Amino acid sequence: MQLTTFEGHTAAELGRSAAPQDDYSPYKTIRRNGAVVPFEPVKISIAMTKAFLAVVGAQGATSASIRDKVASLTESVVSSLMRRKPEGGAIHIEEIQDQVELALMRFGEHDVARAYVLYREQRSQERAARGEALHQITINVIRKNGNKLPLDIARLRATIESACKGLAETDADAILSETLKNIYDGVPEEEVNKSSILAARSLIEKDPAYNYVTSRLLLNNIRLEILGEAVSQEEMAERYASYFPAFIKKGIEAELLDEKLAEYDLKKLGAALKAERDEQFGYLGLQTLFDRYFLHVDGTRIEMPQAFYMRVAMGLALNEVNREERAIEFYNVLSTFDFMSSTPTLFNSGTRRSQLSSCYLTTIADDLDGIYEGIKENALLSKFAGGLGNDWTPVRAMGSHIKGTNGKSQGVVPFLKVVNDTAVAVNQGGKRKGAVCAYLETWHAxxxxxxxxxxxxGDDRRRTHDMNTANWIPDLFMKRVMEGADWTLFSPSECPDLHELFGQAFEKRYTEYEAKAARGELKVVKKVPALSLWRKILTMLFETGHPWITFKDPCNIRSPQQHMGVVHSSNLCTEITLNTNEDEIAVCNLGSVNLVNHLKDGKLDSDKLKRTITTAMRMLDNVVDINFYPVKKARNSNLKHRPVGMGIMGFQDCLHTLRIAYGSDAAVEFADESMELVAYHAYWASSEMAQERGRYPSYKGSLWDRGILPHDSINLLAAERGGYVEVDRTERLDWNALRERIKTYGMRNSNCLAIAPTATIANIIGVSASIEPTFQNLFVKSNLSGEFTVTNEYLVRDLKALGLWDEVMVADLKYFDGSLGRIDRVPQNLKELYATAFEVEPKWLVDAASRRQKWIDQAQSLNLYMAGASGKKLDELYKHAWVRGLKTTYYLRTLAASNAEKSTGRGGELNAVPVSGGVTAYQSAPTTAPAQVEENLPATDAKFCSIDNPDCEACQ
Structure with missing residues (x-):
């Protein structure tokens, strides 16, 4: 490409006029010889202009059209480079040119891209002919102490080879070559390590083994930052023991750690740390811990991975008699990934402000004092990292009489706007966004x-774009929908007792209010066809992803604590079902068992599961006493009832290991069998703690006390509902023995089980989240720690065995959004086994959840996935969920009936593509909405919570 003149302008002049004019001083460009020069976007513009002129010529277009195109393309390239290094840094010339090539292809300038590729190749051959090589200048490295030393390539190679040790299919030379491209004279020592990390990270899509290579290289950087020198993995076994007491001391001095931690035998605990467990981490897990969980002083981390788990364990063992032994026991289940505490516990255990609970549920009173007290409580709870569920049903409806002013109420909505803005303003300890879900019953006007x-x-003053909503649906409404009857809306100020009733008592009172309304005795009344309101519920769910559909009656009828009050809502993630009132804020402490770690010889190892769950339940029970409660009502409630919520994760990993397709009867059976085992051991463990520590104070009169176990309560639901209950009743274990034990010793905890989303803690240990099916077999995950390529290791293993894992397969998986369905050379049995979430009929998710719900005393965060959503499909799905006895559902995640045409990329990666509403769809092209949606659901650009959306509490 020559510097062609064009209407009186040179390519250089055109390029300069098109280049962005911002300040790029924090950025540098690494030339091929290792020299570092200023980053100049104008040179990108010049190169692109040359490429255009080489194709279109001086007569092919106007200078204005070229300038506009080049300006847009340059801006795209610069933005992409800046996203990769938001804080500045050095960018290799080859990476810049790769992004130029990619931008040309994405913008559809295929001929220009081809000319650019040929030009790059020509220049490469010319350099080779001249004998030019990388790093012809001497590269000096600046160490942390300020000393300058020549780059020790042999040592760098040894470090990379050590990271690749034991991982077949990895190429240390490829990582080394890519690393050397990105370093320069005067590079800080930690930047050399970062360069090797990025080099290994770029290869993850080729083989999942590079995930662990990248993690091990990141460990080198972590050790350098924390220990102040390069320390090998082999040396850490000895180094951990000496480092650990110093870490505790430093944390206490920095006023981060509780001074009580110094009372432990730190030498004994340091000796118990297992350095080899550092190598269990994948890159996403370790980077997430490093970015968001490890303690730091003035931005510098002080906490190594195994010290992190021991610190959490020590915080949970503070009140134990034999503290050291219990701390080691807790450490072992955490550091082996058999069980993982929830994020607030990992954040705060052992610190001076140990807010360890995940969920808070509140009921808002129907007066200004009560409303603003509730909003204040939201702020205090959110400040210390808690997800919130608010019950707004008691607040009077719009048009209701206000006795104190003789005016009319504006209803619930204006106050929810304040709740929304409070959640934005008060984030969770500065570590993740504040998050709240408002609940309202379906009869509220x-x-x-x-x-x-x-x-x-619509009116943005009556919209809440940053908070979640959920519909708390009584069974009577669903019956009216099924039977095509009418439904009546009321104001709670005229029928306040409806809020406190459920089952047949609710039905009786509701029909009495309908009779009063017919007689004209109520002022705020509206009658609508139940089916019309149901369709509007489904329409809004489709258009906005909200409100979530949750069922009031099964939550209450099956609640062990129905003798103490009413469950008025669930929590932020719809798995907690605890009583609330004006005097009690419900609190729940969460953690999850890693199910796949308990498989042995093709089945679940019941003995290991029992050991893990017994320890896990003790850890969760300890949280009740150790926890810092931001508000008094939460403390009183938690000590009175002592609820905990142990869940599971890695369910999909189990199915892959057992060779069971998610969409199958076998998967439903496994869901039943696995949850029965977990429930049995959890309830047994709580009863054992009751024998040791005493029953929870409000035990008397509970379903436990009456000899009714959670799966027995299905009979109560069927009796109250009078039909519409289709739940499998199979039992496999000796539940009579457990009934006798509970009869003798009682229970330590009012509630024991709840399946949370586990998004971040599943990331940390590298398993599938919660009970989720595989999202895609190859995709880019975006969260608060950045973007990460994720591949399905089980699939790669199987494809390798068949000789099918190659670059073409990687490209096909990218093109087809991580799905095998349209890749002809993949056998049908693998397509079924590795079907993605949107390829599994959602009824299978509901049926598996129904089997789990049978055993669970609370609920589960159940996301539903639907490809080609329609009103008919949504109607059938949610009715099916109700009949199957589910207590709650969570996000509806959909794909459209058709996808936009994909552009061709140059070996690129899957990209996070923004769509309407600020949501991110993880596809290589945007999804379009269906042309027509059945059953009165309009066509729309659906705005659902995406998978692993960094703005979503549930995804974090």
Whole structure:
């Protein structure tokens, strides 16, 4: 390409006029010889202009059209480079040119891209002919102490080879070559390590083994930052023991750690640390811990991975008699990834402000003092890292009489706007966004406007774009929908007792209020066809992803604590079902068993599961006493009932290991069998603690006390509902023995089980989240720690065995959004086994959840996936969920009936593509909405919570 003149301008002049004019001083460019020069976007513009002129010529277009195209392309390239290094840094010339090539292809400039590729190749051959090589200048490295030393390539190679040790299919030379491209004279020592990390990270899509190579290289950088020198993995076995007491001391001096930790035998605990467990981490898990969990002083980390788990364990063992032994026991289940505490516990255990609970549920009173007290409580709870569920049903509806002013109420919605903005303003300890979900019962007269809170149209003062909403649906409404009857809306100020009733008592009182309304005795009343309201609920769910559909009656009828009050809502993630009132804020402490770690010889190892769960339940029970409670009502409630929520994760990993397709009867059976085992051991462990520590104070009169176990309560639901219950009742274990034990010793905890989303803790240990099916077999995950390539290791293993794992397969998986369905050379049995979430009929998810719900005393975060959503499909799915006895559902995640045409990329990666509403869809092209949606659901650009959305509490 020559520097062609064009209407009186040179390519250089055109390029300069098109280049962005921002300040790029924090950025540098690494030339091929290792020299570092200023980063100049104008040179990108010049190169692109040359490419255009080489194709179109001086007569082919106007200078204005070229300038506009080059400006847009340059901006795209620069933005992409800046996203990769938001804080500045050095960028290799080859990476810049790769991004130029990619941008040309994405913008559809295929001929220009071809000319650019040929030009690059020509220049490469010319350099080779001249004998030019990388790093012809001497590269000096600046160590942390300020000393300058020549780059020790042999040592760098040894470090990379050590990271690759034991991992077949990895190429240390490829990582080394890519690393050397990105370093320069005067490079800091830690930047050399970062360069090797990025080099290994770029190869993860080729083989999942590079995930562990990248993690091990990151460990080198972590050790350098924390220990102040390069220390090998082999040396850490000895080094951990001496480092650990110093870490505790430093944390206490920095006023980060509780001074009580110094009372432990730190030498004994340091000796118990297992350095080899550092190598269990994948890159995503370790980077997440490093970015968000490890303690730091003035931005510098002080906490190594095994010290992190021991610190959490020590914080949970503070009140134990034999503290050291219990801390080691807790450490072992955490550091082996058999069980993982929830994020607030990992953040704060052992610190001076140990807020360890995940969920808070509140009921808002129907007066200004009560409303703003509730909003204040939201702020205090959110400040210390808790997800919130608010019950807003008691607040009077729009148009209701206000006795104190003789005026009319504005209803619930204006206050929810304040709740929304409070969640934005008060984030969770500065570590993740504040998050809240508002619940409203379906008979509330404001329900229709409540359904529209997340719409992007209408009066923005009556919209809440940053909070979640959920519909708390009584069984009577669902019966009216099934039977095509009418439904009546009321204001709670005229029928306050409906809020406190459920089952047949609710039905009786509700029909009495309908009779009063017919006689004209109520002022705020509206009658609508139940089916019309149901369709609007589904329409809003489709358009906005909200409100979530949750069922009031099974949550209450099957609640062990129905003698103490009413479950008025669930929590932020719909798995907690605890009583709330004006005097009690429900609190739940969470953690999850890694199910796949308990498989042995093709089945679950019941003995190991029992050991893990017994320890895990003790850890969760300890949280109740150790926890810092931001508000008094939460403390009183938690000590009175002592609820905990142990869940599971790695369910999909189990199915892959057992060669069971998610969409199958075998998977439903495994869901039943696995949850029965978990429930049996959890309830047994709580009863054992009751024998040791005493029953929870409100035990008397509970379903436990009455000899009714969670799966027995299905009979109560069927009796109250009078039909519409289709739940399998199979039992495999000796539940009579457990009944006798509970009869003798009672229970330590009012509630024991709840399946949370586990998004971040599953990332940390490298398993599938919660009970989720595989999202995609190859995709880019975006969270608060950045973007990470994720591959399905089980699939890669199987494809390798068949000789099918190659670059073409990687490209095909990218093109087809991580799905095998349209890749002809993949056998049908693998397509079924590795079907992605949107390829599994959602009824299988509901049926598996129904089997789990049988055993669970609370609920589960159940996301539903649907490809080609329609009103008919949504109607059938949610009715099916109700009949199957589910207590709650969570996000509805959909794919459209058709996908946009994909552009061709140059070996690129899957990209996070922004769509409407600020949501991120992890596909190589945007999804379009269906042309027509059945059953009165309009076509729309759906705005659902994406998978691993960094703005979503549930995804974190």
């Amino acid at each position: 404001d329900i229709e406007e409540f359904l529209e809170l997340r719409k992007n149209t």
